[in-house]
Amino acid sequence: MSLTAHWFLPTYGDSRGLVGGGHGVATTAADAVRPAEIGYLAQIARAAETVGFEGALTPTGAWCEDAWLTTAMLVAESERLKFLVAFRPGVISPTLAAQQAATFQRHSQGRLLLNVVTGGEPTEQRAYGDFLGKDDRYVRTGEFLEVCRRLWAGETVTLDGEQIHVEEAALTRVPDPVPPVYFGGSSPKAGEVAARHVDVYLTWGEPPEQVREKVEWIRGLAAAQGREVRFGIRLHVITRDTSDAAWAQAEKYLEGIPDAMIEEVQAGLSRSESEGQKRMRALHSGGTKTAADLEVAPNLWAGVGLVRGGAGTALVGSHTEVADRIAEYHDLGITEFVLSGHPHLEEAYWVGEGVLPELGRRGLWEHPAGARESAPAAIPFAQ
Numbered sequence: 034m035s036l037t038a039h040w041f042l043p044t045y046g047d048s049r050g051l052v053g054g055g056h057g058v059a060t061t062a063a064d065a066v067r068p069a070e071i072g073y074l075a076q077i078a079r080a081a082e083t084v085g086f087e088g089a090l091t092p093t094g095a096w097c098e099d100a101w102l103t104t105a106m107l108v109a110e111s112e113r114l115k116f117l118v119a120f121r122p123g124v125i126s127p128t129l130a131a132q133q134a135a136t137f138q139r140h141s142q143g144r145l146l147l148n149v150v151t152g153g154e155p156t157e158q159r160a161y162g163d164f165l166g167k168d169d170r171y172v173r174t175g176e177f178l179e180v181c182r183r184l185w186a187g188e189t190v191t192l193d194g195e196q197i198h199v200e201e202a203a204l205t206r207v208p209d210p211v212p213p214v215y216f217g218g219s220s221p222k223a224g225e226v227a228a229r230h231v232d233v234y235l236t237w238g239e240p241p242e243q244v245r246e247k248v249e250w251i252r253g254l255a256a257a258q259g260r261e262v263r264f265g266i267r268l269h270v271i272t273r274d275t276s277d278a279a280w281a282q283a284e285k286y287l288e289g290i291p292d293a294m295i296e297e298v299q300a301g302l303s304r305s306e307s308e309g310q311k312r313m314r315a316l317h318s319g320g321t322k323t324a325a326d327l328e329v330a331p332n333l334w335a336g337v338g339l340v341r342g343g344a345g346t347a348l349v350g351s352h353t354e355v356a357d358r359i360a361e362y363h364d365l366g367i368t369e370f371v372l373s374g375h376p377h378l379e380e381a382y383w384v385g386e387g388v389l390p391e392l393g394r395r396g397l398w399e400h401p402a403g404a405r406e407s408a409p410a411a412i413p414f415a416q
Contacts (some may be wrong), residue, residue: 038269043104047069071103082115086372120147127178145212149216154307176194177197180197184207234265237266237346240316264366264369272350286324310343317335356391
């Protein structure tokens, strides 16, 4: 099975360093910040669809722009790119979310993908008025997705669940197509939700052996429910024409991060209830080291997680090496790759013009728009 590649929209701002914005990191700590304005995000979206990404993930949280509104604006700024909209069940009713999805699909001609985020940071959840404990949040996510699925199937839904209560809910128009649901989580409760409700289970970029264990875990749980689930992985990328150049860039990122910032960010992340976040932190142990010291598996670098929450690893290497690692994950059952890099505009071209064609030559990837003209134009006066 060929793989699908997605990119990322930094709706908290972008820069040439790892600490240019978002995730609670001061935006004045590194190079000049590129604000998350529609003009700049549109440049990234157009670049992503030009080089062959299927969709683009947009994050959710108090530290970034609203994903629904931003992507709705970007639909008109692009032609084919799909938008993987992240949102949290705790801050929106399932009926409204199902309706928004139907509206988005209709006006975008089917370019919506949904990333359901249960939430693992208690302080942020409470800021949105959500005071449920972690296990109850997963119960709510499962009930939320049950309501959405039934509404999208055209049912009139009444549910008196543990956390979700709706009465005679219905949609006047169902989405066509129904948007696929992406979801991630490393706790037992997360596994239960994935097995029952989701289309694509997402993991952060852990070493291959750990990813293999996750795939087998979720695949087994889904089979017990009579279902099959696809698998995706979320990774940063630093790719250049040579391995040395890629690792030099990783080293440059580290040089731009003050030790005090690492300590501050790690102190905050240590309070996370997210099992996935704990697994990310365990890869680097919060230390300040050389880039090479943070290589936790071949070409897998844990340096991003020193100053950023969420996905904390990057594939680092030449285009061939990065393609090798993607192929390795693909062999484990991963078919969807949600990638990113700093700055997101330039790195989209590095990946799209270097790594994706290499995967195409191996028969693992095809441009979503089909074959494209690759021969350069003839220049008579240069002959």
